[in-house]
Amino acid sequence: MADQHxxxxxxxxxxxxxxxxxxxxxxxxxxxxSLRDIAEEAGMQAGSxxxxxxxxxxxxxxxxxxxxxxxxxxxxxxMDDLSDTASTLDKLEAAFSAHLSYLxxxxxxxxxxLRMLHQTPKPLRERILVRQRTFGQFFxxxxxxxxxxEAIKPGLDLSSLRMLVFGAMNWTPxxxxxxxxxxxxxxxxxRRMIER
Amino acid sequence: MADQHxxxxxxxxxxxxxxxxxxxxxxxxxxxxSLRDIAEEAGMQAGSxxxxxxxxxxxxxxxxxxxxxxxxxxxxxxMDDLSDTASTLDKLEAAFSAHLSYLxxxxxxxxxxLRMLHQTPKPLRERILVRQRTFGQFFxxxxxxxxxxEAIKPGLDLSSLRMLVFGAMNWTPxxxxxxxxxxxxxxxxxRRMIER
DNA sequence: AACAAAATCTAACGATCGTTAGATTATTTG
DNA sequence: CAAATAATCTAACGATCGTTAGATTTTGTT
Numbered sequence: 001m002a003d004q005h006x007x008x009x010x011x012x013x014x015x016x017x018x019x020x021x022x023x024x025x026x027x028x029x030x031x032x033x034s035l036r037d038i039a040e041e042a043g044m045q046a047g048s049x050x051x052x053x054x055x056x057x058x059x060x061x062x063x064x065x066x067x068x069x070x071x072x073x074x075x076x077x078x079m080d081d082l083s084d085t086a087s088t089l090d091k092l093e094a095a096f097s098a099h100l101s102y103l104x105x106x107x108x109x110x111x112x113x114l115r116m117l118h119q120t121p122k123p124l125r126e127r128i129l130v131r132q133r134t135f136g137q138f139f140x141x142x143x144x145x146x147x148x149x150e151a152i153k154p155g156l157d158l159s160s161l162r163m164l165v166f167g168a169m170n171w172t173p174x175x176x177x178x179x180x181x182x183x184x185x186x187x188x189x190x191r192r193m194i195e196r
Numbered sequence: 197m198a199d200q201h202x203x204x205x206x207x208x209x210x211x212x213x214x215x216x217x218x219x220x221x222x223x224x225x226x227x228x229x230s231l232r233d234i235a236e237e238a239g240m241q242a243g244s245x246x247x248x249x250x251x252x253x254x255x256x257x258x259x260x261x262x263x264x265x266x267x268x269x270x271x272x273x274x275m276d277d278l279s280d281t282a283s284t285l286d287k288l289e290a291a292f293s294a295h296l297s298y299l300x301x302x303x304x305x306x307x308x309x310l311r312m313l314h315q316t317p318k319p320l321r322e323r324i325l326v327r328q329r330t331f332g333q334f335f336x337x338x339x340x341x342x343x344x345x346e347a348i349k350p351g352l353d354l355s356s357l358r359m360l361v362f363g364a365m366n367w368t369p370x371x372x373x374x375x376x377x378x379x380x381x382x383x384x385x386x387r388r389m390i391e392r
Numbered sequence: 393a394a395c396a397a398a399a400t401c402t403a404a405c406g407a408t409c410g411t412t413a414g415a416t417t418a419t420t421t422g
Numbered sequence: 423c424a425a426a427t428a429a430t431c432t433a434a435c436g437a438t439c440g441t442t443a444g445a446t447t448t449t450g451t452t
Binding site: 034035036046047050055056 | 409
């Protein structure tokens with residue numbers, strides 16, 4: 001039969017380890033998360049992790065890479081779901097909503113990044129930041145276009161606005177609980193804050 | 197002579213240790229900061245810290261307490277400096293400005309809290325969060341009053357707005373660099389985002 | 393100057409960490 | 423079923439951690 005790419009045993013185990021690592025890193029950060037904790041969460045011994053990963057640092061890098069790429073993919077996918085008549089502000093709100101939903105409902109990976117980044121070795125941190133840049137530029141372009149169309153409030157500095165909005169979103173895992181506004185509703189709030 | 201309260205030798209050393217701890221905690225967080233690092237930064241040996249503090253946890257608690265109380269005091273002081281004719285929005289902007297200035301220009305302590313809080317033992321974390329509550333309520337009251345006066349954008353959910361604004365401010369240490377907008381100018385940006 | 397108190401240093405403890413090598417078990421292949 | 427490969431376990435290593443006790447040095451008092 002055709003060599004269809006079904007996840008091999010090893011690949012599934014690796015994913016299980018990544019999930020366990022993301023949960024653990026999210027909870028306690030990079031330094032405080034021990035490989036013994038992560039291994040237990042994945043149902044194995046600490047030494048066994050080294051069959052799948054070279055080091056703790058590499059394991060952390062894969063978790064963070066999945067988180068960044070997943071965030072970006074979620075947003076791009078949300079753009080595809082928009083109707084052709086969507087305004088730039090609609091696009092922005094959809095991007096907010098996708099990112100918030102990813103942070104709050106879907107992924108330990110993205111939140112793990114926020115809690116880990118400052119504790120990781122500098123070269124690793126730099127690589128993740130480079131990956132995040134694409135992500136940030138995407139929002140930057142949308143904001144720029146919205147400003148050209150005079151769809152957002154006058155008198156706002158674009159690069160500051162972008163970072164303030166990022167902060168508002170990235171901080172939500174610190175306080176978000178259910179019941180309360182949903183990620184989509186929070187996205188609407190953010191839209192109202194920037195629109196003219 | 198009168199027993200004027202001049203800082204004793206011991207008190208000044210303790211402050212020096214707290215400063216060193218705040219710098220170190222800010223840089224690498226709670227777990228990754230070793231007492232040997234902090235001691236070296238303060239110009240002494242690790243064991244000597246125990247003459248002034250009971251434990252690493254207590255040292256961290258004092259750093260965070262100074263940070264929270266300092267933030268709050270800075271904001272209250274900014275309120276006193278306002279003229280009597282200041283509007284609620286003026287008060288909010290002044291509070292934003294004070295908090296941002298404290299975070300970005302003045303204090304390692306406040307930023308240390310943001311980087312430490314998730315790694316500290318739960319009872320300690322709870323105590324700090326309780327202390328922060330007063331702080332959050334202050335902003336909440338100002339926002340409530342502003343909404344009553346119809347000074348802020350309609351259709352905004354107050355409790356969400358408060359947390360989103362907090363997020364925008366607390367995230368600034370992640371990206372703020374000079375040159376760029378000053379803390380006061382960032383406060384103005386935030387004001388524009390919420391005002392009608 | 394002599395003594396008391398305060399402050400710091402030295403050296404070690406038990407615990408935990410990331411990591412490794414080799415033995416062991418589970419799975420796949422012929 | 424047997425051999426080969428994949429996956430995991432066991433047990434230990436050196437390093438580093440928070441912490442402690444006791445010696446030592448510095449400072450303050452008479």
